[in-house]
Amino acid sequence: MKKLLKTASVTLLSGALLLTGCSNNAKESFSSKDYELSDVTFPLEEEVTLKIMTSSSPLAPADPNEKLIYQRLEEKTGVHIDWRNYTTDVFGEKRNLAIASGELPDAIFNSAFSDYDLLKHAKDGVIVPVEDMIQFMPNLQMVLDKAPQYKSMMTAPDGHIYAFPWIEELGEGKESIHSLDAFPWINVEWLEKLGLEVPTTTEELKQVLIAFKTQDPNSNGEADEIPMSFIINDGGQNPHSLFGAFGIGDNWDFTVVSNEGEVQLTAADEGYKKAISWLNELYNEGLIDIEAFEHDWNTYLSKGRENRYGLYFTWDKGNITGMGDDYQLLAPLKGPEGYQNVARTNGMGFDRSRLVVTSSNKNLELTAKWIDQLYDPAQSVQNNWGTFGDKTQQNIFEWDESAEMLKHLPLEGTAPVELREKTSVGGPLAILDSYYGNVATMPDDAAWRLQLMKDVMVPHMPNENIYPRVFFSIDELDKLSTIETDLFDYIKRKRAEWIANGGVENEWSDYLAELDRLGFQEWLEIKQSGYERYKENE
Amino acid sequence: MPELAETKQPIQVSKPKKISSNLEYIKRNYILYLLIAPAIILTIIFKYIPIYGALIAFKDYSPIRGIMGSEWVGFKHFTDFLTSPNFLQILVSTIKLSSFELLIGFPIPIILALMLNQLRKSGVKKNIQLVLYAPHFISVVVISGMVFLFLSPVGPINAILGIFTDKPISFMSDPDYFRSIYIWSGVWQGAGWASIIYVAALANVDPQLHEAATLDGASLLQRIWHIDLPTLKPVMAVLFILAAGGIMGIGFEKAYLLQTSMNIPSSEIIATYVYKQGLLAGDYSFATAVGLFNAVVNVILLVFVNQVVKKLNEGEGLI
Numbered sequence: 001m002k003k004l005l006k007t008a009s010v011t012l013l014s015g016a017l018l019l020t021g022c023s024n025n026a027k028e029s030f031s032s033k034d035y036e037l038s039d040v041t042f043p044l045e046e047e048v049t050l051k052i053m054t055s056s057s058p059l060a061p062a063d064p065n066e067k068l069i070y071q072r073l074e075e076k077t078g079v080h081i082d083w084r085n086y087t088t089d090v091f092g093e094k095r096n097l098a099i100a101s102g103e104l105p106d107a108i109f110n111s112a113f114s115d116y117d118l119l120k121h122a123k124d125g126v127i128v129p130v131e132d133m134i135q136f137m138p139n140l141q142m143v144l145d146k147a148p149q150y151k152s153m154m155t156a157p158d159g160h161i162y163a164f165p166w167i168e169e170l171g172e173g174k175e176s177i178h179s180l181d182a183f184p185w186i187n188v189e190w191l192e193k194l195g196l197e198v199p200t201t202t203e204e205l206k207q208v209l210i211a212f213k214t215q216d217p218n219s220n221g222e223a224d225e226i227p228m229s230f231i232i233n234d235g236g237q238n239p240h241s242l243f244g245a246f247g248i249g250d251n252w253d254f255t256v257v258s259n260e261g262e263v264q265l266t267a268a269d270e271g272y273k274k275a276i277s278w279l280n281e282l283y284n285e286g287l288i289d290i291e292a293f294e295h296d297w298n299t300y301l302s303k304g305r306e307n308r309y310g311l312y313f314t315w316d317k318g319n320i321t322g323m324g325d326d327y328q329l330l331a332p333l334k335g336p337e338g339y340q341n342v343a344r345t346n347g348m349g350f351d352r353s354r355l356v357v358t359s360s361n362k363n364l365e366l367t368a369k370w371i372d373q374l375y376d377p378a379q380s381v382q383n384n385w386g387t388f389g390d391k392t393q394q395n396i397f398e399w400d401e402s403a404e405m406l407k408h409l410p411l412e413g414t415a416p417v418e419l420r421e422k423t424s425v426g427g428p429l430a431i432l433d434s435y436y437g438n439v440a441t442m443p444d445d446a447a448w449r450l451q452l453m454k455d456v457m458v459p460h461m462p463n464e465n466i467y468p469r470v471f472f473s474i475d476e477l478d479k480l481s482t483i484e485t486d487l488f489d490y491i492k493r494k495r496a497e498w499i500a501n502g503g504v505e506n507e508w509s510d511y512l513a514e515l516d517r518l519g520f521q522e523w524l525e526i527k528q529s530g531y532e533r534y535k536e537n538e
Numbered sequence: 539m540p541e542l543a544e545t546k547q548p549i550q551v552s553k554p555k556k557i558s559s560n561l562e563y564i565k566r567n568y569i570l571y572l573l574i575a576p577a578i579i580l581t582i583i584f585k586y587i588p589i590y591g592a593l594i595a596f597k598d599y600s601p602i603r604g605i606m607g608s609e610w611v612g613f614k615h616f617t618d619f620l621t622s623p624n625f626l627q628i629l630v631s632t633i634k635l636s637s638f639e640l641l642i643g644f645p646i647p648i649i650l651a652l653m654l655n656q657l658r659k660s661g662v663k664k665n666i667q668l669v670l671y672a673p674h675f676i677s678v679v680v681i682s683g684m685v686f687l688f689l690s691p692v693g694p695i696n697a698i699l700g701i702f703t704d705k706p707i708s709f710m711s712d713p714d715y716f717r718s719i720y721i722w723s724g725v726w727q728g729a730g731w732a733s734i735i736y737v738a739a740l741a742n743v744d745p746q747l748h749e750a751a752t753l754d755g756a757s758l759l760q761r762i763w764h765i766d767l768p769t770l771k772p773v774m775a776v777l778f779i780l781a782a783g784g785i786m787g788i789g790f791e792k793a794y795l796l797q798t799s800m801n802i803p804s805s806e807i808i809a810t811y812v813y814k815q816g817l818l819a820g821d822y823s824f825a826t827a828v829g830l831f832n833a834v835v836n837v838i839l840l841v842f843v844n845q846v847v848k849k850l851n852e853g854e855g856l857i
Contacts (some may be wrong), residue, residue: 096820100601124600189777233799290691293711293800359602486623491800496800500708518623 017323027509030103031360032082040136040369044078050367053084053098054109055091057421068390069382069425079370088422093123094204095357099126100128104360107367109427111163113353116477123474127356128364129160136365137372143167143430144403150430152537153350163356164246164371168349168384169452170442172433178347180465181236181252182313185321186331188311190225201334202245204300205311212310227310229289230284231300232499233492236315239279241342244460245335247271249343254491255467256343261535263467263528266343267491268515273508274335276495280502286319293496318445319415329452332460342460346467354428371428380429381440386420394419397440408442416445470530480526483519490518558587595827608823613826624806632807632832636788639721640781646729648770651736652762667737670730682795685723686710711800720796720805740766775851782843788838808832 009237035048039360043257056064064070064083074080084105086094092149095108104126121127134140144151147167154161162303170177191208194215199205209227231237243250243266249256250266257263266272282288291299291311304312304320314320317327334340373379382388386396388406396419397406411419436442471484472480493512498504504511564571588603595615597608619625650670657663675680689694689709696706709715751761772812790809797805808828816825848854 093817096817098818100822103602125602126600137856290706290708293708294686294690294798482622489799493800493802496711500711 020309020321031106031358032363033311034362037363037366040366042077042079042369042373043075047078047080048363049080049082049364050106050107050363051082051084052107052109053086053095053105054427055086055088055095055112056091056110056425058087059421060417060423064413064425067423067425069387069423073373074385075378077370077373078146079366085420091218104358106361106363107355107371109355111356112485113163113356114477114481115156115352115471116474116481118353118356119156119158119474119477121356122156122160122162123212125359127162128161128359128361130164130357130368131155131161133357133364134161135226136349136368137375139372139375139377140164140430143375143432146434147430147432150180150350151292153469153471154352156471163353163404165430166349166351166354166426166428167430167432169431169433170349170446171453174344174461174464175450176348177446177450177453179344179453179461180241180342180457181315181345181347182230182238182241182311183315183317183449183457184239184311184313184325185309185317186311186330187212187217187307187309187326187476188328189326193217193219198328198330198348199333201329202242202336205333206282206285206287209282209310209528210285213285213287217310218307224308225309225310226289226303227287228312229300229303229309230292231295231297232293232496234297236314237297237300239313241274241313242333243275244341244343245333245339246275246337247341248341249341250275251343251345253346253467254488255346255464256463257467257531259462259464261465261531263518263524263531265524267495268512270340271335273504274337276498276504277502279499280504283499284502288499293500297526309411310339316416316445316449318411319417322413322415329456331456340460341462344461344463344466348466348469350469352469352471354426374428375430377431377435379404381435383425383427383429384431385443386423390423392420396420396423396443405438408441408443411444416443467531468534470534472526476526476530479519480523483523487515487518487520487523490514545787592826592830594823595830596773597823598828611823615824616831618824619722619828619831627803628806628811629807631804632786632788632809635717635720635793635804635807636785638717639724640785642721643725643728643732644778644781646725648774649735650729651740651770652766654733654737655740655766656758667730670733672730673727674798676727678789678792679795681723681727683766685719685796689719690709708800710796710798713801713804716796716801716804720792724792735773735777736770739770743769755850772854775847777852779840779844779847783836783840785839786832 030051032049032051037044037048049442057316061067062085064085065074065081065488070081073256077365084098086223091110092112095111099102099121122129128342132279134144146170150192151168154163154165171179184209186198188198189404194217196206196208196211199208212225212227213223216223216225228239230239232239238252240250240252247269248256248266248271250265250272255263256266262339274474279288289295289303295303300312301320303309307326309321312320312414317323317329332340332342357367374383382397388395388397388399394412395409395413398409400407498507592718594608596610596612597605597628598611599605599608603609654663654667657666687693690696691706691708695709699707707715709719745764748761749767756764786808788807788809790807790813792810793805793807794810794813797810809832812829815821815828
């Protein structure tokens with residue numbers, strides 16, 4: 001009997017251990033307790049801790065508190081942040097898992113929720129509306145006073161505000177820095193060596209690419225030149241700017257708005273077919289990188305660093321081949337039928353969901369005031385780009401004592417993206433056009449890119465409007481996201497397949513029928529009505 | 539049955555008697571029950587209790603309201619899946635991929651085992667087995683990385699093919715190649731390991747049978763056919779049913795890792811779809827419904843295969 005008791009107790013104990021192992025993740029440990037603070041002023045007399053989930057680039061330190069920006073912010077406010085940080089590649093999954101298992105932090109920083117996620121989580125009570133918190137936020141209020149259009153962009157169709165946005169003004173309208181994401185960069189050094197002119201038509205480009213391939217422009221005796229490269233279906237590295245030589249052009253979400261106010265799907269346009277057929281011709285001639293359909297950013301970058309590209313696509317050549325004079329922006333080409341368009345990218349310096357406050361948060365006022373610090377002009381600028389006075393690594397800014405503003409330091413060959421990802425923090429912030437020259441200087445690379453945009457691209461942009469950030473209702477978003485998953489995947493796959501294997505001419509009518517089957521017409525209706533509603537409210 | 543109908547009296551008497559005799563039996567052998575208790579407890583905790591989570595397939599799951607508190611929506615998620623434009627393609631891809639894997643992957647370890655069994659020098663046999671088992675221990679992530687490297691348009695295989703053609707083949711972006719790549723890399727990795735159980739079964743064959751057969755003038759193939767294979771038959775039957783049970787439960791990792799945006803037509807299977815809808819898109823109810831649908835199809839298949847195997851294997855099945 002004694003033996004029995006002994007064995008039984010061991011079994012029970014192990015069972016009990018298993019059970020507690022499953023349940024000891026009590027809710028409390030993921031958000032902070034109520035500090036019962038009111039009329040908060042910084043710095044706090046006694047340091048408190050907020051628990052926030054966030055994401056950062058793999059280049060940045062794993063603990064965000066190692067970033068100088070956060071160290072200074074903690075000193076200034078007396079609020080310690082207990083970060084739960086994930087790298088951007090796994091963040092979405094981890095964030096969703098945390099929500100599904102009820103492990104809600106106080107807030108989610110760099111939340112990157114889609115509009116649908118926002119409305120759904122609000123409906124489910126995961127996140128709370130934040131419009132009442134704005135009364136505690138003088139910095140944000142000032143931004144909204146200066147630029148009232150953002151208030152309506154933040155507001156959901158049900159009248160609530162569910163997230164704090166990111167606002168970065170760099171140029172307006174067509175001259176915005178977002179007007180075209182993937183710039184084409186051509187190797188002018190090779191052109192010079194071969195005695196060729198910068199191509200101005202699609203046919204000339206083809207001849208130039210053939211010369212790149214066959215005449216050994218890097219004179220190493222090997223045919224290792226890659227006449228043209230891109231990363232298919234990757235927004236910033238996709239060759240969509242070439243499509244404008246054949247019709248309305250193309251952009252990452254296949255949506256343009258004609259000057260008659262009509263929403264169009266670029267991938268259902270005749271010109272799209274012709275552009276693909278032309279790219280297939282180039283591919284068959286061996287002028288396109290055979291890895292263009294598979295390689296990732298790192299491979300793309302390493303080939304670029306070796307200067308093997310004749311023509312390639314990216315946001316800023318500084319990030320791939322450096323800021324030297326060997327590559328130059330290729331102006332829009334004229335196609336066989338005389339088109340010379342640039343389809344504008346549906347991007348703007350506005351991201352609706354950069355920080356959400358969860359329903360577990362018990363310190364709304366404190367949280368609001370802490371977030372408000374991020375909207376302070378000088379803080380916003382640093383959060384967005386990087387900071388000054390860091391003795392351990394390269395700085396993006398220096399603090400100009402006399403002018404009391406932040407001045408960009410020369411990059412000295414460092415890729416701007418890399419330096420920013422290491423030192424900046426992102427999140428909710430606002431940089432208005434009026435800040436440049438007062439709070440900080442405009443980044444050199446942005447100023448340079450804006451100038452290129454204005455000189456080279458803007459003259460060929462026929463459309464007065466882009467498709468704006470319409471905030472759809474949850475039912476519309478439900479339908480849109482269901483349709484877009486299938487529809488866009490199909491379009492992207494067909495695009496890559498046709499460029500590599502041909503067949504666009506024969507399969508075009510089947511393709512259009514398949515688009516309809518996947519819900520193209522319904523998608524167009526929702527997009528069109530959303531656009532009209534937006535214009536009315538404007 | 540007729541005995542039960544006759545009178546109620548004996549049952550009422552015999553039932554407690556049976557229970558008490560059972561209790562007696564358990565008491566006597568309690569140590570055996572204790573031995574198996576952790577396994578049963580674990581199974582209940584990790585296999586049965588989570589089943590109640592499948593409820594969310596019929597609800598609009600909201601993490602805040604919890605599983606019980608969420609709203610009932612009936613079969614909405616199932617109809618959504620069954621009427622979604624890509625439903626048929628995903629289902630067909632799943633069934634094709636797993637049945638081809640079963641048909642190709644099942645006989646190869648048996649053939650391997652029969653061949654290994656013929657090796658008489660144990661040193662050579664050991665070494666060959668070691669070489670065959672080794673790939674089993676490589677993680678599937680690494681295997682997929684290797685596949686990508688070897689089959690890349692600038693990789694070694696295309697370099698060899700380059701002697702014959704001038705256009706490289708993009709293996710990883712062509713849906714036609716996906717299934718072959720998936721299955722043959724799986725065979726390379728798993729066949730050696732899977733042959734262990736057959737090799738063990740073959741070791742039990744009485745050598746006298748072989749000697750007698752040789753004396754009677756049976757050739758090597760005849761001995762394999764009439765002695766080795768009948769020995770393996772029960773093992774084969776059980777393993778086949780088990781493999782068929784997993785036909786719809788084909789693992790998502792490898793298909794997901796080998797997936798590129800261009801081979802989707804054959805690489806998107808139910809498991810990868812569930813992962814994308816559930817964990818990436820956060821649509822848990824829908825993903826659960828798809829997973830549940832998958833499980834139901836799987837059970838039907840399992841029962842069916844079990845019946846077929848019973849017929850072929852003189853009434854011996856698994857269930």
